Amino acid sequence: MSSQSVEQPRAAEKTEQPDAAPQAATAEFDKPESWTRIMGLPIGWFALLFAIVVATALLGALPNAMLAGFAVVILIGGLLNWLGGRVPVLRNYGLPTVLCILAPAILLHFGLFPQSLAENMEIFTDGSQIGFIDFYVASLIAGSILGMPRALLLKAGARIAVPLLGTIAVVFIGLGVVGAALGYGLREAVLFVAAPIMGGGVGAGIVPMSQIYESQMGGEASSYVATLIPAVIIANVLTIFCAGIFNGITYKGQQFFVGFNGNGQIVRVEGKAADFKAKPKPTGGTFNVLAIGLTTAAVLFLAGSLIAEFVPGLHAYAWTILLAAAIKIFGLLPEPFEDAVSTWFGFVSGTLTPALLVGISITFFEFDELGALLSDWRYPVLVVLAVLLAVTVSGALGWLVKMYYAETSIAVGMGMTDMGGTGDVAVVSAANRLELMPFLQVSSRIGGALVLLLVSLLVPVLGG
Template sequence: MVTPKSNTYITPVEEIEGDLHEGRGRIGTIAGIKWPYFLLLIVVLIVAGYLGALPDEMVSGFAITMLLGGFLWWLGSIIPVIRDYGAPTVFCVVLPAIFAGMNLLPDSLVEVATNFTSGYGFINFYISALIAGSILGMPRKLLISAGARYGVPLLGMVVIVLASIGGLSALVGRGFFDGIFFIAAPIIGGGVGAGAVPMSEMYAAQMGIDSGEALSQIIPAVIIGNICTIIIAGVYNGLGKNGRQLFQGFNGEGNLLRVAGDEANYKMPERSIGGRFNVLIVGVIFAATLYILGQVIGHFVPAIHPYAWTILAAAFIKIFGLLPQTYEDAASGWFSFVAAAWTPALLVGISFAYIDLSAVLALISDPMYLVLVLCTVIIAAIAAGVLGYLVKMYYIESSICVGLGMTDMGGTGDVAVLSAANRFELMPFMQISSRLGGAVVLLILSFLLPFV
């Protein structure tokens, strides 16, 4: 957020700089728009909905999801305490489905938002930017270095969590693969937009179920897991207070590695939230074409989902340096723009199109389901800490970066976890977990799905 130049005035430029959806310090501004103007826009939308004058097309879809998403994200970010537990994301994912279920919104508005998200491919639009930008935007040296050391706790943790939760789920009668696909994988998959959404599309394609049905089973695990993750981060903060060491190498007080000199290889570059128009144009071209490449490969090897092929293609291009840095930066800039502009909109669209409230309520009222969610987070934290310790990382920091970094809800979850753990210097490593870890989980699922 840009700091005002005085205590009284914010210039027009400052109003729309920084994170437009952040409400803290911007009570009178919603999504970069002062509330009287924002209210007028909402009124126009509601009136058009009740009159049946909303065109069922992309323009209306953008207006509905961006206005409602902007408001709900702003609302979640201004409420103390719960905003640190992922309230902006939860509000965007849950409240639109409640509004629609209680008939608080015009039917035509809900229908247009639903069609926009699922029928017009807004989800794929977002995911294509996510995959291309997150992988191509990662420094090549970091990708290779992370694979060499960071990959041990990351891959090991993923395998341990999937196997153990699958086994526990089978023991309590829920089924081995049910525990993997609908509890463990969503929690360690990198949040909603980067994990739950592509997972639901993969499940729909491979299992023959509706993607909305899949997402309704996935979302509760992600939300509850995020809350458990933040609580465990707070426990770690308490255990490591004043440099306390339960054993040698337990607490790095914000330092991840017990080996001097390597940490520079794990630095993530600053990611801008926009770019010049020409850069964004080039970025969307590469992101879209890379997505299509995944579809082409998937046509010849349908056993693996096209998303997985897109991820592998992006990683191959990055590792072997097949694109000029300019084009990689363009793809990264496009993803930054998409994530900043349309994440709340995507979540609102998902809520309208896919969330089945009755299915969600049935899951969260099941005590054994809640136990499995908690076990997922605990096992992830312990496994990441132990495996990280074996490759000369500090236990707490490895557990936070790899374990909790993958069980939180992504960007907002990362901030909440590091705030609870009082270790904000670990943010670059949390980003590695979100980007690499989420892609790894999707890849593993794509290989497991044919066996279901």
């Protein structure tokens, strides 16, 4: 990310200057050698490695193992990310991310993607024995929180509740009113459009939500899942595009009004800028440092999972966030440990993001379920309205409590309307603001838990 600005005291607000430095990702695409190298490899060598993987898949010799999974997702993600980075203008609006998360699913849908590759990617990305998603998200949570200035964490954590709660209320009320006005139905708009979109994704949102509906309205949970998923898929795609748009309109530090763009920093605070400025993101580290970072991030996630076993009201990711925040606030880890986790975070975010995105594409995107619901024009209108309300209202409420509009829209509005943990990864990648990952996880997990509680209260009121 470019250098981060901190708002000065109120009297100096009119003199705030935008940060004109382009983002690192865009600068990387502009290097002459980026046209002849993919992932740092000469194109010829990359093509050879890619051809070996494809040949192995076509001949049925591709094992569903961790090593094969890494080879597949890294090479496919690297190619699509490179192709998206070659397109001027659109690359600043998230085209590399959009290609990574949509192209594999589209090719698979039309039978143009080898089935053995798809099976390998599904097992590697979300399989119980490997779980690349947990590996990636845990690294981002631990590294971004422990690498965050303590003063910034204290300021942001106390304020994020305002846009989070306000956004949930506005989206539910707004969709209920519009759904009733359009003849779609207040109950249907709230329970089958607003709730799944704001509910925290599939595993932590739709699955428990479907069980709530089954117990309170009758029917089968599986049929509710099929009805709820399309709203999440459509909203997730729209949210990724919104994240790309925010990246495109802010990648040179543009400020459309005071407090609009924090260049990755979420809180506008008065005080010394040095107290709130993060350390430069590490670009490398010794093997020992990386090993410490990986181990610390992994154990932190295991601790969160352990707590979730005994206190199941929150997802393991949410407990991991709370643990990391407590460790940072109370200074429970030596600084070299924090630096090691931050270095590991820099490695994972800088090298494995496209790999995870293509895994998400194959594993979670389904196009067959969209047809019936999209035949009613009111359904996509309500989905679009939910995303737009969440993005705009969260930014406005965040701005009122001295948070940056763009960053709050991404962290809260988009964090609530994307596809949970996997959607969070796509959004922060498209917005080129990976340091916001913990805040999106708060929105997805804690916000999603609040939505489930709200839904359980609304079903009897709206008529089961």
